[in-house]
Amino acid sequence: MSVSIGQTPLIRVVSHSLHINAITVTSPHSISKRFPFIFSLHRSTTATPPPNLRAVRRRSSSSSSASTMSYDRQLAAAKKAASLASRLCQKVQKALLQSDVQSKSDKSPVTVADYGSQALVSLVLGKELPSFPFSLVAEEDSEDLRKEESRETLHRITELVNETLASDGTIDISPLSEEDVLKAIDNGKSEGGPHGQHWVLDPIDGTKGFVRGDQYAIALGLLDEGKVVLGVLACPNLPMASDEKKGCLFYAQIDAGTYVQSLDGSPPTKVHVSTIENPEEASFFESYEAAHSLHELSSSIAKKLGVKAPPVRIDSQAKYGALSRGDGAIYLRFPHKGYREKIWDHAAGYMVVAEAGGVVTDAGGNPLDFSKGRYLDLDTGIIVTNKKLMPALLKAVQDSIHERSSSL
Numbered sequence: 001m002s003v004s005i006g007q008t009p010l011i012r013v014v015s016h017s018l019h020i021n022a023i024t025v026t027s028p029h030s031i032s033k034r035f036p037f038i039f040s041l042h043r044s045t046t047a048t049p050p051p052n053l054r055a056v057r058r059r060s061s062s063s064s065s066a067s068t069m070s071y072d073r074q075l076a077a078a079k080k081a082a083s084l085a086s087r088l089c090q091k092v093q094k095a096l097l098q099s100d101v102q103s104k105s106d107k108s109p110v111t112v113a114d115y116g117s118q119a120l121v122s123l124v125l126g127k128e129l130p131s132f133p134f135s136l137v138a139e140e141d142s143e144d145l146r147k148e149e150s151r152e153t154l155h156r157i158t159e160l161v162n163e164t165l166a167s168d169g170t171i172d173i174s175p176l177s178e179e180d181v182l183k184a185i186d187n188g189k190s191e192g193g194p195h196g197q198h199w200v201l202d203p204i205d206g207t208k209g210f211v212r213g214d215q216y217a218i219a220l221g222l223l224d225e226g227k228v229v230l231g232v233l234a235c236p237n238l239p240m241a242s243d244e245k246k247g248c249l250f251y252a253q254i255d256a257g258t259y260v261q262s263l264d265g266s267p268p269t270k271v272h273v274s275t276i277e278n279p280e281e282a283s284f285f286e287s288y289e290a291a292h293s294l295h296e297l298s299s300s301i302a303k304k305l306g307v308k309a310p311p312v313r314i315d316s317q318a319k320y321g322a323l324s325r326g327d328g329a330i331y332l333r334f335p336h337k338g339y340r341e342k343i344w345d346h347a348a349g350y351m352v353v354a355e356a357g358g359v360v361t362d363a364g365g366n367p368l369d370f371s372k373g374r375y376l377d378l379d380t381g382i383i384v385t386n387k388k389l390m391p392a393l394l395k396a397v398q399d400s401i402h403e404r405s406s407s408l
């Protein structure tokens, strides 16, 4: 069965589940209610001027240096970098989806997009902000790419980066060599930490979704004195609204709210998290991949809260973006034992949700601490919702975790 809006088939039933551009639920019930982000305009659509006219903005209160500061220039550069990276990723994903089955199981297309995206973001930030100190904490490094067997891949990445820069036309970088690309990737080796400013990048978050043709994100944040002060999330496959094409750019700056615009440049719209207070009316997001998050734990929490709707499963930090505009009210993430969360998997998403009025904590109710280097030190998992629902959610989370550990 398939359901179409305009020319684009949005739904196809795959075995016993609905599959909506990477969004899977367990039963075909009340689709429009469960997927407001696909089927109706999301709630917070008041046109508001972008925040980049604000000259002065309060800086994070713990900062010991200047007490006020604007991150407008960094935000403009971050939006440009993430948009260009998403152009590169879209090109690769399109080619990947058109390729035959054999090359789909080959890991190289996603590798090309991962490295290409990281190189582009690193280059664009450096070029757009020449007078700023540059430190980047990013997921990838060039070690494997420097090996003899990666020659072809490196060649392809360099070609793609050059093509993408040329297609933009506003960044004056003469064609880059393979060595330039390797260096740009390795600029992401910073360790971050509590002092100074550090960019935080996941060049493709949700690689599994990327390969499936589903959701993924380019996630770029900025830390200042250990706190996230800016976040940009490019989600090339997330629809803006029911009648619009795919491609959302979410962005947020500390004390300045969260905005979304289409990746091809529509005017920005201010967004806000869901205002639902009754958990029975809430719907929740979790990972598509059961290997990334314990689905049975989320399900027990949802049951305790009285949540009626089945989980909305999507890949990547697109979950944070969708939640920031009220598409769902709760995001639950419980990695398997031993998994350590990285800062680039949450910095941008955290900012987008926090500035849209949401709350992000670990399963113990503690705020996330991005100042400890490349990893987040967490109590068990990450939970996200609005301020009204958080106390009940936290209680349900702690009760469920307690029950689970007593039964193991």
Ligand SMILES: Nc1ncnc2c1ncn2[C@@H]1O[C@H](COP(=O)(O)O)[C@@H](O)[C@H]1OP(=O)(O)O
Binding pocket: 202, 204, 205, 206, 207, 208, 209, 286, 287, 288, 289, 291, 292, 293, 314, 315, 316, 317, 335, 336, 339, 345
């Ligand atoms: N075993 C794992 N448990 C939790 N998260 C994982 C695991 N392996 C990879 N990830 C990361 O989880 C994130 C995506 O999770 P999800 O899509 O489920 O929200 C990605 O950052 C992905 O990395 P990557 O950036 O390499 O894709």
Ligand SMILES: [Mg+2]
Binding pocket: 202, 204, 205, 206, 344, 345
């Ligand atoms: Mg990731």
Ligand SMILES: [Mg+2]
Binding pocket: 139, 202, 203, 204, 205, 206, 207
């Ligand atoms: Mg990644």
Ligand SMILES: [Mg+2]
Binding pocket: 139, 207
């Ligand atoms: Mg990865």
